[in-house]
Amino acid sequence: MHRALQLAQASADAGEVPVGAVIVRDGVEIAAAANAMRAAKDPTAHAEMEAIRQAARVLGNERLDGCDLWVTLEPCPMCAGAISHARIARVYYAAPDPKGGGVDHGPRVFAHPTCHHRPEVYSGLGESPASAMLKTFFADRREKFARLARGNA
Amino acid sequence: MHRALQLAQASADAGEVPVGAVIVRDGVEIAAAANAMRAAKDPTAHAEMEAIRQAARVLGNERLDGCDLWVTLEPCPMCAGAISHARIARVYYAAPDPKGGGVDHGPRVFAHPTCHHRPEVYSGLGESPASAMLKTFFADRREKFARLARGNA
Numbered sequence: 001m002h003r004a005l006q007l008a009q010a011s012a013d014a015g016e017v018p019v020g021a022v023i024v025r026d027g028v029e030i031a032a033a034a035n036a037m038r039a040a041k042d043p044t045a046h047a048e049m050e051a052i053r054q055a056a057r058v059l060g061n062e063r064l065d066g067c068d069l070w071v072t073l074e075p076c077p078m079c080a081g082a083i084s085h086a087r088i089a090r091v092y093y094a095a096p097d098p099k100g101g102g103v104d105h106g107p108r109v110f111a112h113p114t115c116h117h118r119p120e121v122y123s124g125l126g127e128s129p130a131s132a133m134l135k136t137f138f139a140d141r142r143e144k145f146a147r148l149a150r151g152n153a
Numbered sequence: 154m155h156r157a158l159q160l161a162q163a164s165a166d167a168g169e170v171p172v173g174a175v176i177v178r179d180g181v182e183i184a185a186a187a188n189a190m191r192a193a194k195d196p197t198a199h200a201e202m203e204a205i206r207q208a209a210r211v212l213g214n215e216r217l218d219g220c221d222l223w224v225t226l227e228p229c230p231m232c233a234g235a236i237s238h239a240r241i242a243r244v245y246y247a248a249p250d251p252k253g254g255g256v257d258h259g260p261r262v263f264a265h266p267t268c269h270h271r272p273e274v275y276s277g278l279g280e281s282p283a284s285a286m287l288k289t290f291f292a293d294r295r296e297k298f299a300r301l302a303r304g305n306a
Binding site: 037038040041042043044045049052053056057060061062063064076077078079080081082084085086087098099100101102105106107108109111112113114115116 | 190191193194195196197198202205206209210213214215216217229230231232233234235237238239240251252253254255258259260261262264265266267268269
């Protein structure tokens with residue numbers, strides 16, 4: 001999770017919502033990515049999606065059997081769907097996301113009988129630094145917008 | 154929808170689950186894709202995802218405001234999540250997917266208060282040919298597997 005947190009910090013530094021993800025197989029990191037929605041101008045470029053696509057390229061297989069995903073924020077419904085399609089074995093997420101999460105909040109993608117593959121899910125490890133990073137990022141952004149609004153007034 | 158059905162047929166011919174998707178803005182097609190999960194060895198390469206990523210590249214923007222998505226099968230939870238992130242205005246899907254859909258079945262991604270953007274959803278146009286194509290594809294695949302199993306017996 002330490003590595004995922006480093007990636008999240010890198011995405012914050014680049015002006016993205018700070019989320020990082022790492023995929024590990026047999027104890028070896030095979031993919032790592034930071035959220036890049038804005039830089040890539042791609043609405044699907046969440047950290048988890050980028051890491052999953054990278055890992056599939058590395059393994060030459062669209063199924064990531066036996067792989068673990070470590071991510072700093074609870075996956076959204078899109079990422080939860082991709083995790084299921086990719087057959088990821090275990091998901092470890094740091095901070096819960098009551099406003100946008102799709103695993104333990106909102107649509108709870110893995111909880112439905114139509115979900116074809118359910119990973120094991122563990123949460124909380126690294127929650128404090130992951131949450132602090134997100135709070136700082138959104139507070140800075142609000143302050144920046146407020147400053148811009150004052151400048152335009 | 155005719156164009157999306159042509160793309161679905163192309164994906165069937167390539168051995169993929171037959172799904173096609175087209176994105177239209179102001180009456181002009183800006184992106185079109187067929188399901189390519191197996192060919193691309195990418196668990197995220199559903200037709201809708203590929204079309205959304207293409208359209209974002211074309212517009213140079215991760216938000217596809219005012220765009221319509223035409224797709225031959227009800228989007229899964231992953232694709233529904235991406236549709237929401239991309240701010241697509243209207244979704245037209247042909248065949249319902251009670252086993253894997255995420256719009257009107259299973260997690261019903263757009264139905265939760267935490268869903269930040271809900272497109273208008275219309276369904277049924279082109280349902281017969283889209284369903285027929287899927288049925289033929291899966292029947293052929295079952296027959297092929299049965300033949301292989303007999304050959305190996």
